[in-house]
Amino acid sequence: MKKLLVFAFLLPAQLWAQSFSKEEVSRWQQQAQQVNIIEDDWGIPHVYGKTDADAVFGLMYVQCEQSFERVELNHLEMMGRLSEVYGKNRLYEDLRMRMIYDTAAAIADYKQSPAWFQKLLNAYADGINFYIYKHPEVKPKALQRFEPWMALLRTNGSISATETGGVTLRELQNMYPIDDKATSFVQEPPLYDKMQQGSNGFAVAPAKTRNKKAILYINPHTSFFYRTEAHMISDEGLNAYGGVTWGTFFIFQGFNENCGWMHTSGRADVADLYKETVEQKGDKLFTLYDGKQLPVTTKEITIRYKQGDALQEQRFTTYATNHGPVMGKRNGQWLSLREYNRSLNALLQSWQRTKTNGFEEFKKVMNLRANTSDNTVFADASGNIAYWHGNYVPKRDPKYDYSQPLDGTTSATDWKGIHALDETVHVYNPKTGWIQNTNSTPFTVSGASSPKKEDFPTYMAPDAQNARAINAARLLSAAQDVTIDKMIAIGYDHYLSAFEILLPPLFKDYDALTQADPQKSRLEVPIHFLRLWDKYSSTTSIATTLAIEWASIFETKIGSADAERIIKETTAADRLKALEDVITMLEKQYKTWQVAWGDINRYQRTNDGKFDDNLPSLPVGMASSAWGSLPAYNGRRVGTQKRYGVHGNSFIAAVEFGGKGKLKAKTILVSGESFDPNSKHYNDQADGYLTGKFKDIYYYKTDVQKHAMRQYQPGK
Known part of the structure; x- marks a missing residue:
């Protein structure tokens, strides 16, 4: 088998491109004719399609033009295949992802998706594959063909989307050691990285703004090039602008003419670890649960890893209990994980919110309750502002401490369904007229109008207060006559309250x-x-x-x-x-x-x-x-x-919702839109990024056309 793998690994990418059939290529070429990409004077792509699927096809093609490497690596991360690129030291990262993200479940979700959504999933894969076909000089690191179901692995665009319940890679290695004791593996992210992750989301009601329109501030904190800036438009009502996570086909943090949404990472407890009591009988394993012995299931996982110029294999026999996969061993005890990291509803929610027409419709999409990692700050053209702390929140018996591994031998610690949307921590149109969240407690989100901590179970909002939240609340409570520029000035306040x-x-x-x-x-x-x-x-x-x-x-x-x-x-x-x-x-x-x-x-x-x-x-x-x-x-x-x-700071936007034909927004992106050092868009936003001087965006087609620097169709 290893010889076969070596041979496959060394095949040139041009040969792999021959796997695309004439029928596929013909279909892609036809769809490309339904797409028009206009690149403006900042290099921002405005992707126009006759249908939503056409816009998705064009967006994926554009992403590959900008950085195919990032598109592919984000997919390899979710598929647990980074070892094929980086070698054996990524084995346990890959194993963790394989155990959490089940490709078989993603394939099943694709097959049961509504027909209209399957068109989007097909267009997503087709746009990437068409790029690979048209660019034989680009050599994929591992993925020679993309499949529609792959979009159902990364169903959320967040930088902190995978919930592990707190189990570490070291504990995963303790559970599944390999024979090569000398093998190193990537440790948990450095403490520095963990502490610096965060985001800011602000919303101000019309009563506090100069033009009496709601204003939203979108300010994710990520690794600098985690997202790109893009605009998607179709004849089917799509007109969304904002930040796109590489390899996804939806605007993750952004806005349309009617409303906008900002996601901040939160700590609403959505994943739990269970301490398992395991016994062996003969050659079978059982776990104790409510006085009964339930069988422990096994699953063979084979991970390929790069070694020199060849691919080798490492096989793992993994275990799962009634709670979920066994993700680690702590103090000699097995830890299983209950989670909901990936779902069809999560991807539906990520897409459908981009086409919502205001608060009520946005709330209906939120009611899918499939977002497991994010809080949401919202504003719309009717003047509504809102905040939800988390979205998917399992119901639990509040007498247990869910921040620690739970007793897995009793059903008392199990989840009891999920909370209704209005049962989660939220605020709608606070009297104070402002909302802020900085990965902080929701109980100071709107000053005196904030939700009360005593009204909610601890597991819903264990988040602490932080220095940014103190600063944001001070500024927003005092703010009056707010404009887009004033909102940017608030967002760029350098006061170090700590x-x-x-x-x-x-x-x-x-x-x-x-x-x-x-x-x-x-x-x-x-x-x-x-x-x-x-x-x-x-x-x-x-x-x-x-x-x-x-x-x-x-x-x-x-x-x-x-x-x-x-x-x-x-x-x-x-x-x-x-x-x-x-x-x-x-x-x-x-x-x-x-x-x-x-x-x-x-x-x-x-x-x-x-x-x-x-x-x-x-x-x-x-x-x-x-x-x-x-x-x-x-x-x-x-x-x-x-x-x-x-x-x-990465992609940032300040948006005023003025109604039909009157949306105004300014954005900035770290460095620039291009990854080509020879492009004028490689660093053309750096000064504005550093000083808080944002660029006006072109949302309406007449403005886009006035500032068009290049127009083309995918493949041409």
């Missing part, structure tokens, strides 16, 4: 030092800078550098950016020594500790992700959202002296 908590104890620590203590003189001027600081980050601020470098030491050490926890878990000596260490580090690297934030915090775009202090870069005044900055910009040092951004 330091309201972090700095006073440090000042007290310093003041308690005796004059004879060497730290007194060593830290005198740095402390003076921090006392005078207004807590706004900027490119010219030395205090910003001191504060963030200092706080980051504790963020890493205690595993949290929670300001109150940092103060609680550190001593005066810890805090003073950390500031002294920052001074020493800066002097060593820059010959002085008085370094402006913009000299350290930089923007540099590279296709390979490798940053270089010797190459051109731009100063960045934004900071990590962990400290309260509403615009997020998370930088890293990887073999460099300077920090370079990798995560944070």
